Amino acid sequence: MSVASHPVEAVALTGRALAPARGARIASACGLVGLVGVVLTVWLGLWVTPPDAYMGNLVRLLYIHPSMAWDAFLAYGVSFLASAAYLWPRTRDLRLDRVAGASAEAGVVFTGITLVTGSLWGRPTWGVWWTWDPLLTTTALLFVLYLGYLALRRLPGEPEVRARRSAIAALVAFIDVPIVYFSVSWWRSLHQGPTIQPGRSEVHGSMAWTLLLSFVAFSLVYVWMLAERYRLAGLQARDEVEGLADALAERRAEAGMSRAGEAS
Amino acid sequence: MGALAVATGGIGYVQGGYVVALLTLALYALSLVARRRRLSRRLPSAGRTAPLSGPRDGA
Numbered sequence: 001m002s003v004a005s006h007p008v009e010a011v012a013l014t015g016r017a018l019a020p021a022r023g024a025r026i027a028s029a030c031g032l033v034g035l036v037g038v039v040l041t042v043w044l045g046l047w048v049t050p051p052d053a054y055m056g057n058l059v060r061l062l063y064i065h066p067s068m069a070w071d072a073f074l075a076y077g078v079s080f081l082a083s084a085a086y087l088w089p090r091t092r093d094l095r096l097d098r099v100a101g102a103s104a105e106a107g108v109v110f111t112g113i114t115l116v117t118g119s120l121w122g123r124p125t126w127g128v129w130w131t132w133d134p135l136l137t138t139t140a141l142l143f144v145l146y147l148g149y150l151a152l153r154r155l156p157g158e159p160e161v162r163a164r165r166s167a168i169a170a171l172v173a174f175i176d177v178p179i180v181y182f183s184v185s186w187w188r189s190l191h192q193g194p195t196i197q198p199g200r201s202e203v204h205g206s207m208a209w210t211l212l213l214s215f216v217a218f219s220l221v222y223v224w225m226l227a228e229r230y231r232l233a234g235l236q237a238r239d240e241v242e243g244l245a246d247a248l249a250e251r252r253a254e255a256g257m258s259r260a261g262e263a264s
Numbered sequence: 265m266g267a268l269a270v271a272t273g274g275i276g277y278v279q280g281g282y283v284v285a286l287l288t289l290a291l292y293a294l295s296l297v298a299r300r301r302r303l304s305r306r307l308p309s310a311g312r313t314a315p316l317s318g319p320r321d322g323a
Contacts, residue, residue: 046278046282064282065281068285117284121277123277232299
């Protein structure tokens, strides 16, 4: 085995070790700016912006609920692209599989929050915590699909086999994302249609700025979460490899001792 | 409960929503950091590059 054939040493030789450190700094900066943005969003959303003419104070929930849904879509989109790139033979790399898994996990967190905050908004607005509305149902399905995807990732197997089946599952699960988005247009829905569309917005003044800030802040938080989960996945992969190597060494040592015992 | 929500302008639901969202994100973020730090401590060379002292297996 040459020096460069060992993964850790190859990193040192090619100078790639610098890239993760730089990436970690950028991710930390995103996390910090995102955190400040979230604090500002909470301050503006709860204390500064006025109550809505129709929804009253309930409108304040809409400064976080749509951003959570957007971040879930963003996370699943990144997971989809990374999975597609992994399945493409020219770009096949286990790091893409880790990106896909890390992003999907963040997406599940954001989807869960979307469902809960939506339910908290729906109870006083519609009079029910939950209804089998197309948007709500397809969002719940999305949550379950990606929970299944995360469970599939934990099944044992060779890293390449696991990555391949996970990538296929991510592509299948992503089919539900456009269905969720367009469900309010395709079917009769209790849920309102899109309030903000390219070139047209029905939100004004401080409410619009707070909503925009919320989208940016939580997206930066997502970037930090993705980077942190990706680093953790890398460490987990190394831990798995080293654990296997240790187990093999122990087994070989045991076999050597038993042979020595038989010989004596 | 519906009457209370109308009387208070739904502020209880709003606060509940903010608490759920922020608490969930904070707990998830903390769990990520804690798990990464624990693994970094366990893996001796995590976050560092291996010294280039020579081939590992004498090749």
